[in-house]
Amino acid sequence: MININMDNKTLSFVTSDGVFSPKSIDKGTIAMISQVEFQSTDKVLDLGCGYGFVGIYASKIAGVEKVVMVDVQDEALELAQQNIEINNTTNVTLIKSDGFNNMFETGFTLILSNPPYHVDFSVPRNFIEKGFNRLTIGGKMYMVTKRKEWYKKKFISIFGGVKIWEIDGYYIFMGIKNSMKYASKKK
Template sequence: MLDVTIGAVALRLQTEPGLFSPQRPDAGTLAMLSRITFAPHDKILDLGCGYGLVGVLAAHHVPPAQVTMLDNDPRAVAVARRNADANGVSGVTVALSDGFRDTRETGFTKIISNPPYHVDFSVPRHFIEKGFNRLVLGGTMWMVTKRRDWYSNKLGAIFGGCRVHEIDGYYVFEATRRRSTYARWR
C-alpha cells in the first residue's frame, strides 16, 4: 500500500509488483501533477493509468463520472478499479485499451500521461497523434518524460507548439489543441 497526499487529497493506493512504480509514487508523475490544475467542468483521461494515481486524484477534483482511466495491462486495470472504489471515486470509468485502439471516447479537456519512454517512440507517437483528436478545442495534453527533444518536436508538429516545464530532471509537456487539424510545419 502507498499512502500519498497531493495538495489536500490523501490517497491510499494498492500496487503490485510488475506495475509501474510499485514502491512509491513516480517522481515524474508527481512533477507533472504539480503543474496541473483541475476545474469542475474538466473531462479527464488518464492514459496508461497503471494503478490509478492520476485518475483517482483527478476524480477528487471533478465529478468521478468525468474521469476515464485506460491501460493495456489487465492487472493494472483491476488494481486501478480497486483503488478508485477504495478511495471513494467508484464512478470513474476504468477500461482495458491499447492506447486509443479499444475506446471511442472523445471530448476530453485534459489527457494526462506518463508514457513509456525507455522503449521506441511508437507508443507515445500513438498517444500524441490520436490524443489530439480526442481533445476538445482548448483541451490540453499533459505528458512527462526524461527526454525533451523528441517529445517537444512531436507535440510541436501536431499541436503547433508546446510548453515545456523542467522539474527535478523531468520534462513536463503541456500542449493545447488550438485548431481542428494537425499543425503544419512551414
C-alpha cells in the first residue's frame, strides 16, 4: 500500500509488481502534477492511468464526475478500480482502451499522461495526435518523459508550440489547443 499526502489530500493506493512504479508514486508523475493548475471546472483525462494516482488526485479537485481514467492493462485497471473505491472516488469513469481506440469522450480541458517511452514512440505519438482532437479550445495536454527532443518536436508539430519544464531529470511538456492551430488543422 502506498500512502501519499499532497496538497492536504491524503490518498492510498494498492499496487503490484506487474504495474508501473509499484513501490511509490513515480517521481516524473509527481513532477508533472506539480506543474498542472487544476480547476474545479476541469474535465480531466488520465491517459494510461496505471493504478490510478493521477485521475484520483485530479478527482479530488475537479470532482469525480469530471474525470476519465483509461488504461489497456487488465491488472492496472483492476488496481485502479480498487483504488477508486479506497479513495472514495467511485463516480470516476474507468475505461479499458488502448489509447483512444475504445474511448470516445471529448471536451477535455486537461489530458495528463506518463506514457511508456522506453521502447519506441508509437504510443506517445498516438496519445499526442489523438489527444489534440479530444481537447477543448484552450485545453492543455501534459506529458512527462525522460526524453526531450522527439517530444518537443512532436508537441510543436501538433500544438504549434510547447512549454517544457525540467525537474529531477524528467521533462514535462505542455501543449495548449488554441483556435488558430485548430482552424489550420481543419483545412
